[in-house]
Amino acid sequence: MRQAGCTLVLTALVLGLTSAPGFAERNLVPTLDRSFDVCPDRPAEPVWMQEIPLRQAYQRVLVQDIYRAQNLERVVEIGNCDCATRFPSWDAAEAVFRESYASDERWEMLEASDAYNRRANAARPAAQAICDAAGNW
Known part of the structure; x- marks a missing residue:
């Protein structure tokens, strides 16, 4: 029984770690717009x-x-x-x-x-x- 519990916890941990990057990647949206935290109203390059x-x-x-x-x-x-x-x-x-x-x-x-x-x-x-x-x- 103890081995089954450890296997279950280990499986849950592995699944949790392997699914997290997929979730994070879905939230990344590439953009060509530049935004700045400091002085956001910088003049654009010519x-x-x-x-x-x-x-x-x-x-x-x-x-x-x-x-x-x-x-x-x-x-x-x-x-x-x-x-x-x-x-x-x-x-x-x-x-x-x-x-x-x-x-x-x-x-x-x-x-x-x-x-x-x-x-x-x-x-x-x-x-x-x-x-x-x-x-x-």
């Missing part, structure tokens, strides 16, 4: 960036890297992390891209992306401290 061909995605990445570096550095520079400072329009990043990189070769843009990533990563700890205090990280 349309040309969203529509860029896959073979030229490195251009989009470079603009994103410029944007990120500029914004984190600005937060640190002025010591403010309101949403308008952390997520301004894309105009300044686009201007830097068009003035300095738009005619560059792919490898040059990849090098520039790396440099902007290093700048952003250097500013990130100080920016995060400021933004954590403001509740915007």
Whole structure:
């Protein structure tokens, strides 16, 4: 009798564990809509960036890297992390891209992306401290 009770409990446990992922998977609904917990009214990327061909995605990445570096550095520079400072329009990043990189070769843009990533990563700890205090990280 004891062995039957253990088998029953073990069977129930196995069934419970194996059916849970199926239930969880049914609740996951993929979406292309982006929503943010922090600063939900962020400006959207420029349309040309969203529509860029896959073979030229490195251009989009470079603009994103410029944007990120500029914004984190600005937060640190002025010591403010309101949403308008952390997520301004894309105009300044686009201007830097068009003035300095738009005619560059792919490898040059990849090098520039790396440099902007290093700048952003250097500013990130100080920016995060400021933004954590403001509740915007």
